[in-house]
Amino acid sequence: MPDPQHGDHQHERSRQGRRNGPRRGRSGGPRRPPRPADPARTAAFRALMAVESEGAYANLALSEALSHAQLSPRDAAFATVLVDGTARGQGSWDAILEAASGRRPQDLQPAVRVVLRMACQQILATRVPLRAAVDSSVNLARRQIGERVTGLVNAVSRRIGRRDLPGWAGELATGDELTDLALLSCHPRWITAEFVQRLGIEEAARALEADNLAPVPTLVVRPGLAELSELLECGATGCLYSPYGATRPGNPADVPAVAQGRAGVQDEGSQLVSLALARTAQAAGTSGPWLDLCAGPGGKAALLAGMAASDRRLLVAAELHPHRAAMVREALAPIPGDHQVLTADGRRPPWRPGSFAAVMADVPCSGLGSLRRRPESRWRRAAGDITDLQTLQKELLAAAVDSAMPGGTVGYVTCSPVVSETLDVIAWALANLEVDLLDTPAALPEVTGAATGPQLRCLQLWPHRHGTDAMFCALLRRR
Structure with missing residues (x-):
């Protein structure tokens, strides 16, 4: 009878050999190594997990994630689009996820839910090609959650991509004007109803659409401390109405008057x-x-x-x-x-x-x-x-x-x-x-x-x- 401890070591060496040997796909050929992590999507995922699991504010969670990731300006901009859009569309994305997966989103583990919402955002609200959105979602799930969920993420992401957002709105249409507008505009129904009460259905649709456009940062000079011309000289554009304000893309702290407290946001x-x-x-x-x-x-x-x-x-x-x-x-x-x-x-x-x-x-x-x-x-x-x-x-x-x-x-x-x-x-x-x-x-x-x-x-x-x-x-x- 072999020594049990020796046998265990032999079994472990055998498993280690299989791990270290060439990985093979279903056809018998070597399997491609896993793709490297996408830094923008990883940073976005971490920020959204803080929003989902800790109740964090999206802008603060994103700022913290970006400070750790040290992304290029292009990657940071993409991560921002992912976080803002995914958080903004949460309710609509969940309705689509339920239809595409046959599962209630709240029955999925939080990390899977976040990855699939990010997939919705990329497929339905950005110009990311479908194949890239699906592949990147699967890779993100593999690295952040584990191999066991990649099949689910792959299948649901592909089903999401069978329709665009208006197509999903039509598929999920209830015949109730407010409910259908809420899904298409990514707002809760009760908020949609408030806007319709004030504006009517047609103008409310435009107002809700404007809610989904992130504004350019607006600056304000402190009277007696700064002049509007200082902001304009830094590339800002004067506000339409306020004699004290101007808009400027980018980090407000890059403007000297803001950094010195003579202007603000x-x-x-x-x-x-x-x-x-x-x-x-x-x-x-x-x-x-x-x-x-x-x-x-x-x-x-x-x-x-x-x-x-x-x-x-x-x-x-x-x-x-x-x-x-x-x-x-x-x-x-x-x-x-x-x-x-x-x-x-x-x-x-x-x-x-x-x-x-x-x-x-x-x-x-x-x-x-x-x-x-x-x-x-x-x-x-x-x-x-x-x-x-x-x-x-x-x-x-x-x-x-x-x-x-x-x-x-x-x-x-x-x-x-x-x-x-x-x-x-x-x-x-x-x-x-x-x-x-x-x-x-x-x-x-x-x-x-x-x-x-x-x-x-x-x-x-x-x-x-x-x-x-x-x-x-x-x-x-x-x-």
């Missing part, structure tokens, strides 16, 4: 609502300080501080969360003039009522107006979330009105087009608070196609109309 819509409040408050002629009630992370506060300084006014910026208050302090640090940052709950403020000539109430909201810049956020919200938010929005608006002097101006702002966060809150304010609704569009006469609400006195910006986030603003005057 801020969507043009955010700049415009700040400008509307400042212009109206200045025209009213009410003397006294200004207040930013919900100031974090500090973009609007920095712009308001610069404009307040030109009038020799104090700006008070209040923020509930200490870490966000620290961000506001950092944003305001270079701004000349008189400003103060408080860590405070705007609903229970430390200042006396009637203290301010102008109050900005940029309230917490669903953020559905900024879906272009936050690709995963559309799948993390539910319609029920807005009910809780509306209560907070009303409380903060009431506190803002209470903080304003008689005759003072209050700006109610949300980064959302949702009726319950915008027009419904204003209707409540007009019925319950001592305020009058001012002509907000008149404060921005250069901006067309934005008037909405009672007597067209509110302002709603749109990505497809104005190239901005979907910011809402209503200016009120305390009686």
